[in-house]
Amino acid sequence: MKFICNGMDLSDALSKVMKALPSKKSMPILEGIKFSAFKDTLTVMATDIDFVVVMKIRADIILEGEVLVPGRTICEYIRKISKENIIEFDSDIEKDKLCITHCDSFIYLATMNINEYPSIEEQKYDMQLTIKQKDFKDLVNKTIFATSTEEVRQQLKGCLISVNGKEIKSVGLDGYRLAICNKELDKEYPSKEIIVPAKSLSEISKLFEDEENEITLNINDKKMCVEFDNTKVITSLIAGQFIKYQSTIPTTFETVVTVDRASLEYSMDKVDVIARMDKNNYIKMDIKEGKMTIYCNTATSNIKEVINTFTSGKDMSVNLNAKYLTDCIKNTQDEYISMKFLNSNSPIVITPIESNEYLYLILPIRSR
Numbered sequence: 001m002k003f004i005c006n007g008m009d010l011s012d013a014l015s016k017v018m019k020a021l022p023s024k025k026s027m028p029i030l031e032g033i034k035f036s037a038f039k040d041t042l043t044v045m046a047t048d049i050d051f052v053v054v055m056k057i058r059a060d061i062i063l064e065g066e067v068l069v070p071g072r073t074i075c076e077y078i079r080k081i082s083k084e085n086i087i088e089f090d091s092d093i094e095k096d097k098l099c100i101t102h103c104d105s106f107i108y109l110a111t112m113n114i115n116e117y118p119s120i121e122e123q124k125y126d127m128q129l130t131i132k133q134k135d136f137k138d139l140v141n142k143t144i145f146a147t148s149t150e151e152v153r154q155q156l157k158g159c160l161i162s163v164n165g166k167e168i169k170s171v172g173l174d175g176y177r178l179a180i181c182n183k184e185l186d187k188e189y190p191s192k193e194i195i196v197p198a199k200s201l202s203e204i205s206k207l208f209e210d211e212e213n214e215i216t217l218n219i220n221d222k223k224m225c226v227e228f229d230n231t232k233v234i235t236s237l238i239a240g241q242f243i244k245y246q247s248t249i250p251t252t253f254e255t256v257v258t259v260d261r262a263s264l265e266y267s268m269d270k271v272d273v274i275a276r277m278d279k280n281n282y283i284k285m286d287i288k289e290g291k292m293t294i295y296c297n298t299a300t301s302n303i304k305e306v307i308n309t310f311t312s313g314k315d316m317s318v319n320l321n322a323k324y325l326t327d328c329i330k331n332t333q334d335e336y337i338s339m340k341f342l343n344s345n346s347p348i349v350i351t352p353i354e355s356n357e358y359l360y361l362i363l364p365i366r367s368r
Contacts, residue, residue, distance in 0.1 A: 001065030001091045003037045005057060007102070011082035013044050013055035014075045016231065019203045020046040020053040021071045032112045033071040035089070037061045045120075046071055050236040051200055052120055053207075057230065067091040067098055068114040077107065120234065123225065125218035127192050131168065133228065134211035135183045140201045142358050143172035145327045146179035147198040158195040160242040161224075165189065171245065172198065177324045178245055178347075178361040179331075195242055196224055200235035207231060249361060250349060255313035255341040257287055258353065264292075264337075265329045267305035268322065271296050274303045275322035282365060283325070287316040287341070296322065316341045318348065319365040328360040 014033065022030050026048070036043040042059035045052065081087065081102050088101040091111060098109045140159070148156035160171040165188050172179045204226055208215075215228040226233045275281045277298040284295040287309070294305045318341060328350050329337075340349040350360040 001035070001037050001067050002063035002089065003042060003059045003061045004086055004088050005042055005059040007078065007082040007084040007087050009057045010042070010044075010087065011078045013057050014078055016207050017044050017046045017053045017055050018071055018075045019206070020048055020051050022048040029068075029112060029116045030118075031071050032068040032117060033074060034066065034068050034114065034117060036066045037089075038064050047118060047120070049118060050197070051203070052232075052234040053203075054120075054232040054234075055230060065091065066114055068112040068117050069098055069109055070112065073109065077109075123218070123220060123223050123234075125220045125223075125225065127163070127189065127217075127219045129163065129168070129185060129189050129217050129219075130214045131183065131185060131217065132211065133208040133213050133215055136215055136217075137205045137208055137211065139168065139170040139181050139183055140205045142181035142331050143170040143179040144198040144201055145331060146172035146174055146177050146360075148174035150174075154238050155195055155240045155242050157199075158197045158238045159201055161194050161196055163189050163192045165191075171242070173243065173245055176321070176363050177327075178248065178359075179328070180359045182357055192219060193242070194219055194221075194224060195238040195240070196235060197238060200224075200233075204233050204235070207233065248347065249359070250340070250342050250346055253313070253340040253342050253349070255287060255311065255316040257292060257339040257341075258310040258336050259292060259307060259339060261329060261332055261334055261337045263307050265326075267294060267307055268326045268329060271303055271305055272322055272326055274298060274301045277301060280365065281322040281324075283320055283322045285316075285318050285320060287311060289315075313341075316344065318344045320348065320362060321365060324362045328362065331360075332358070 017033060030048055034045045040058060040061060041056050043054060043056050045054045084102040090099045096111050098111050100107050143159050147159060156174055162169040166185045167182055168185055169182050215226055218225040222237055224235050224237060271283060271294055274296045275283055286293040290309055290311050292307045292309045296303050334352045336353050338351050338353055345364060347361045347363050
């Protein structure tokens with residue numbers, strides 16, 4: 001294999017592909033990045049079996065072929081020489097080495113046994129849909145923070161992605177909080193539900209560069225393939241049934257509070273300084289006479305924050321996990337948000353004022 005390519009193009013591709021390298025030591029062969037040079041295209045690929053990233057760039061292919069190179073080593077080296085317009089690669093199969101030349105400098109890297117590298121099985125997909133990068137990224141950002149990090153229930157370590165007609169929905173929950181985000185699609189699609197690992201969704205959204213561009217989602221019962229620009233990402237799905245969350249959302253409320261989101265975020269940023277001292281991140285919220293008062297007391301410190309609100313209904317007092325509330329606030333952009341309460345022991349529901357784009361639910365902490 002022999003080819004010439006642009007350093008910046010290759011460095012950019014490798015920085016994205018390396019996101020699929022295993023984060024923990026597993027099979028040594030998975031530490032490699034595969035280079036495939038055919039026609040006028042260089043394809044670089046990495047996988048940890050469950051997650052695959054493939055990037056294509058233009059290259060001057062002198063001799064077609066494939067080679068497997070230690071991933072993190074090649075990424076770091078190319079990053080250091082990325083300003084070079086011309087980098088030449090020449091692999092010697094018999095000597096198991098790859099020579100990289102730029103200007104008058106060169107480096108030899110030992111290659112890996114490409115025959116041991118896992119092949120990517122071709123998939124037949126049940127559904128294909130398109131959505132703007134910014135909409136898919138918003139779906140992800142507004143829900144993955146509520147997914148579980150515990151190993152007990154695998155289904156809670158992912159987001160439920162649900163397609164129904166012209167709507168796509170993402171749902172994340174961990175047993176203590178729930179996050180739902182809805183987006184409108186360009187046309188009608190048949191119903192489909194999958195559970196996508198939160199880690200995969202996070203890595204995919206980080207790859208987007210032009211948020212106005214569309215991505216294509218290809219889905220079956222085991223895989224989701226995301227295609228955009230010169231990039232393809234394939235992730236395994238989580239098997240099993242997602243929790244029937246709909247019945248946990250209250251439909252009637254005794255108190256509804258409209259609050260300036262920026263003011264609430266500013267107050268919570270200060271309260272968090274004290275709340276983090278308590279292992280339960282415990283805060284108390286009192287709602288009375290157009291004001292929301294937030295208290296946090298620990299063994300060594302206490303804080304009180306007062307925010308003006310528009311309130312309808314009964315006075316209310318509730319105990320919450322500060323981090324859960326802060327996560328919700330930071331994942332909205334609205335000027336005002338609505339906080340809805342049934343009683344001090346029922347879930348708190350947070351929504352935008354004028355749409356149903358998202359819904360957050362937080363279970364209260366029982367009074368102590």
